[in-house]
Amino acid sequence: MWKMLEAIMALITDILTRVRPISFVRKLQLILVLITLIMITFFVASPYLGQERIELGKNSPFAIGNFAPDTVISNKEIIYEDMQKTNLERQKAYQSAAYIFERDFTVLNSLNSYINEDFDNLESLGTNENASRIVPLLKSKNPRWKKRERADLKLLLNYKRKDLVRKAVLKGTNLLFSTHCIMKDTPEEYSKMSESGGNIVNKGSQEKNSIIEGTKIFPRKFIYDKNKYFYRLGRILDDKIKLDPNVLPIVKRFVVSYIYSFPACIYNPEETEKEKLARMNKVPVVKSRIVANETVVKKGELITPEIKKKLEIINDNASNANTTSILSLLIIQVIFVSIIGFFLKGYDRRRLNDVSSNVVVFSMIWIVSIATYFISAAFYKPESDFESVYYFAIFVPIGMVGLLLSFIYDIQLSIAIGFYLSLFVFISSRYNPTSFFISFCTSIIASIYGRKLTKRIDFIKSGFVIAGMQMLVSTSGYLFDSRPYWVSTGSGSFTSDLLHSNIFKLYLICLINGFICTTAAQFLLPIYEYLFNIPTRFKLMELADTGHPLLQSLLTRAPSTYTHTFMVAAMSERAAQNLNLNWLLTRVGVYYHDIGKIPNAGFFIENQHLIPRPENVDKNNPSIAASVVIRHVTDGIEMAKKARLPREVIDFIPEHHGTSTMAFFYHKALADLTNEQRGNIKKSDFQYPGPKPQSKETAIVMIADSVEAASRSLDVVSSESVDELIQKIINIKLAESQLDESGLTIGDLLIIKSSFKEVLLSSLHSRPKYPKPEETKKLEGKEVSEQDKSEQENKSPEDKSVSEKSIDTGEKVLPHLQKNTEIENLEIKTIVSKKKVRKKKTASKKKSLSVAREKKDAGI
Numbered sequence: 001m002w003k004m005l006e007a008i009m010a011l012i013t014d015i016l017t018r019v020r021p022i023s024f025v026r027k028l029q030l031i032l033v034l035i036t037l038i039m040i041t042f043f044v045a046s047p048y049l050g051q052e053r054i055e056l057g058k059n060s061p062f063a064i065g066n067f068a069p070d071t072v073i074s075n076k077e078i079i080y081e082d083m084q085k086t087n088l089e090r091q092k093a094y095q096s097a098a099y100i101f102e103r104d105f106t107v108l109n110s111l112n113s114y115i116n117e118d119f120d121n122l123e124s125l126g127t128n129e130n131a132s133r134i135v136p137l138l139k140s141k142n143p144r145w146k147k148r149e150r151a152d153l154k155l156l157l158n159y160k161r162k163d164l165v166r167k168a169v170l171k172g173t174n175l176l177f178s179t180h181c182i183m184k185d186t187p188e189e190y191s192k193m194s195e196s197g198g199n200i201v202n203k204g205s206q207e208k209n210s211i212i213e214g215t216k217i218f219p220r221k222f223i224y225d226k227n228k229y230f231y232r233l234g235r236i237l238d239d240k241i242k243l244d245p246n247v248l249p250i251v252k253r254f255v256v257s258y259i260y261s262f263p264a265c266i267y268n269p270e271e272t273e274k275e276k277l278a279r280m281n282k283v284p285v286v287k288s289r290i291v292a293n294e295t296v297v298k299k300g301e302l303i304t305p306e307i308k309k310k311l312e313i314i315n316d317n318a319s320n321a322n323t324t325s326i327l328s329l330l331i332i333q334v335i336f337v338s339i340i341g342f343f344l345k346g347y348d349r350r351r352l353n354d355v356s357s358n359v360v361v362f363s364m365i366w367i368v369s370i371a372t373y374f375i376s377a378a379f380y381k382p383e384s385d386f387e388s389v390y391y392f393a394i395f396v397p398i399g400m401v402g403l404l405l406s407f408i409y410d411i412q413l414s415i416a417i418g419f420y421l422s423l424f425v426f427i428s429s430r431y432n433p434t435s436f437f438i439s440f441c442t443s444i445i446a447s448i449y450g451r452k453l454t455k456r457i458d459f460i461k462s463g464f465v466i467a468g469m470q471m472l473v474s475t476s477g478y479l480f481d482s483r484p485y486w487v488s489t490g491s492g493s494f495t496s497d498l499l500h501s502n503i504f505k506l507y508l509i510c511l512i513n514g515f516i517c518t519t520a521a522q523f524l525l526p527i528y529e530y531l532f533n534i535p536t537r538f539k540l541m542e543l544a545d546t547g548h549p550l551l552q553s554l555l556t557r558a559p560s561t562y563t564h565t566f567m568v569a570a571m572s573e574r575a576a577q578n579l580n581l582n583w584l585l586t587r588v589g590v591y592y593h594d595i596g597k598i599p600n601a602g603f604f605i606e607n608q609h610l611i612p613r614p615e616n617v618d619k620n621n622p623s624i625a626a627s628v629v630i631r632h633v634t635d636g637i638e639m640a641k642k643a644r645l646p647r648e649v650i651d652f653i654p655e656h657h658g659t660s661t662m663a664f665f666y667h668k669a670l671a672d673l674t675n676e677q678r679g680n681i682k683k684s685d686f687q688y689p690g691p692k693p694q695s696k697e698t699a700i701v702m703i704a705d706s707v708e709a710a711s712r713s714l715d716v717v718s719s720e721s722v723d724e725l726i727q728k729i730i731n732i733k734l735a736e737s738q739l740d741e742s743g744l745t746i747g748d749l750l751i752i753k754s755s756f757k758e759v760l761l762s763s764l765h766s767r768p769k770y771p772k773p774e775e776t777k778k779l780e781g782k783e784v785s786e787q788d789k790s791e792q793e794n795k796s797p798e799d800k801s802v803s804e805k806s807i808d809t810g811e812k813v814l815p816h817l818q819k820n821t822e823i824e825n826l827e828i829k830t831i832v833s834k835k836k837v838r839k840k841k842t843a844s845k846k847k848s849l850s851v852a853r854e855k856k857d858a859g860i
Helices: 002-017 022-048 083-096 105-125 131-141 150-158 162-179 190-196 227-240 248-261 269-281 305-343 355-379 398-408 411-428 433-450 457-481 494-500 502-532 537-543 549-557 559-578 583-591 622-642 663-671 696-713 719-735 746-763 773-780 786-794 797-807 825-858
Strands: 078-081 099-104 181-183 198-203 209-212 217-219 265-267 287-290 295-297
Touching: 002 355, 002 502, 002 622, 022 305, 022 355, 022 411, 078 305, 083 190, 083 269, 099 105, 099 181, 099 190, 099 269, 105 131, 105 150, 105 162, 105 198, 105 248, 131 150, 150 248, 162 227, 162 248, 181 265, 190 217, 227 248, 287 305, 295 305, 305 411, 355 398, 355 411, 355 502, 398 411, 398 433, 398 457, 398 502, 411 433, 433 457, 457 502, 494 502, 502 537, 537 583, 549 559, 559 583, 559 696, 559 746, 583 696, 622 663, 696 719, 696 746, 719 746
Parallel strands: 099 198, 181 217
Antiparallel strands: 078 287, 099 265, 198 209
16 A cells, blocks of 8 residues: 555656646746636635625614614725715815905005105195194195094194105005005905905006905904904004104004005905815815724614715625725736746746746745635634734744745745735735734745754744744834833733733744744645655755665665765765855765666676676677666666656756767777768767756766766876866866756866865875785794795785785776767776786786896895
8 A cells, every 4th residue: 555655656746846848837837826816816805805785775774763783894994985074175175265355556556646645735834833723724735634633733744854754654555555455345255254364366566466364354444443453553553664653653543544545455256256166176085984894883873874874885895896906906916926027037947947846836825825814814803802912924824935945945936935925914914014024024034044954953943033033023013003012000010911911922922923834844844845856955865865775776786886976976065065056966966876777787897896797788789788878877767766866866867977979889889880881870879868967066977977987097196197187077078068058167167176186186095005014024033934924925816916905005997088088887898807917917027026036136
């Protein structure tokens, strides 16, 4: 049963991780985006949908004057046109509009000429001691002064500076004329004029219009009927006219008299009505609001006209507002999705071009969306009081998405998705700004910390970090909203007050939310790892365990390949670290890059001396040999898929060879044929299936694999020889265009070269040759026994070689580096045989020389 389950899971993983055409992925992305938009729009709009209609007929229970049979609560915020308030505002505007008057400044000109004429007559009479006798003559000359008091006229006749009096009267008359609107008659609307003021249209003046206060508009009869107006005008003249105190009162009476006699301000009712209507029409329609969860009427409450009006509005919006609400929310989401799309345009093109990555990302969005929907339904219940203490966002596990996406992918993608989810939380929180800031800040801090998760304990640390961020932003929101953070009435016990305070409850929920996020992340991570075969850090660390069945099989059946693998891994890992790449993925990829050699391990030269059984392959046939070598790539891919290795790890198997040509077998195939037969040879039969390395990591492994094999051919290990060897391999790969699609730069290749050189010099170092035991005994003054000599002489060359290798680095069997050809392990066999022959000849020569030297020493 378990095997069947494993097979099913392997099939599901293969379907999800299979390489699809880019057109298929784009269609899938479009479908997933549409599903997400529809789902989130429904979740956000659902609180505003489904308001039940209320029966509001004349005989209904909710008729005006009845007591409400049930409590009615609005389930959404409704903004409506309140015509009752609008009419009130318009009526106020109508009444407050300025009244229109006309003031003719030609009257002022005539008035000034009359004043000058009257004072000319005054000055013509001169100063006379018998002024009392001349007063009648003065009045006859100045008919406008007939009602002036004799004492005033007598004083003026005796006053020497009559010119100053003239100027004062002219100044005062002009002042009151230009600053007041004194009418001949009293309009019916006068009581309202004094409140709203007036707009005066000036005739015969450069200033066409002027605004005047209501207190300065009055009929002329008020000047003497209501003394307050006379005294008010007098006070104005006192401030502006500086004159002899004995003469000044006379001047004021003269000025007021002239103003009274020549009123120049006329009320225009037609223009006033036009102004009032224009002012009234400018008043916009007043919008009223029924807030979400507002109790419109309680059970048993009297139904008033205002309440019935709100009930009618709820009925109207129950059917009319749904479409507009959904459309507005959909438009907002499309805008944000477009912004995020442009933000991710420069993101890793391969990362989002597969099925599994898209399913992972959108599934996380759906999980948080569904959770937010249910949390919102509980948080905003009418009877709950959560909103007064908490913020909605601290109940949403948005930090989980930040941790997972950042840990699995990177910060850029995590922040982009967090930004979109923060918008969703903002709308779900009834547009509470603090909830948006909590969500967005939580997403950012979780994304940043997610890249630092290296151990399981780091998840617990991230819970504290997320909770701390939410506490800080929530505290800021409390200060901004002026919310009470402590108990209203203290109990006398600090501990009791703390436990019952709002700030303690708030911080407690933040702490719980932080650990819910990390717990959910730890729960979902292995599921995503297993189902989508994601190469997370923890997954790679499991695969790096040498106890893995594939690595154990490689160790037992192809031990030299196993040794080669770990040497390549050391070189590749160092280069990846220096280039700031995914060094753990690189190491694991190398571990499994040659597992395809396990079925035919003995065929490959590095394992033949350990597995000396005959193979069922004719190695003298280049075509057959090449097909066996190529099959180790395809076999490795199949074995990796059966073992459910991540796709990113499997990529190392074909890409570490790319599409390079097996030059040894291709050359041998051409050499064994005539010129006519060579045309039938296909070069593609001697090329690896590829693809070329698609990432920097696989390209590093391609170079390291060839460098490690070629390093065994070095006769002398030095910095210069290693440097030259690595450069030759890099040149070969560049000449074959194997690195064109990897993204490696010239600078990267220099770093790779330096990294490989460091590791090779450390592993290929030489050791001093240890002296023979008998030589040491000679130095100690001891003779070697005949038995020991006999045993040393009777040892076979092979035993001596093994003995020497046990205490010395020995001579290694290394392949020869072919210029501009692919270094293949199968080429080593011929070269090894030749080196063995040369070694035996060298040993024989050394033995002959030794015998000759001994004879010479013995005098033979």
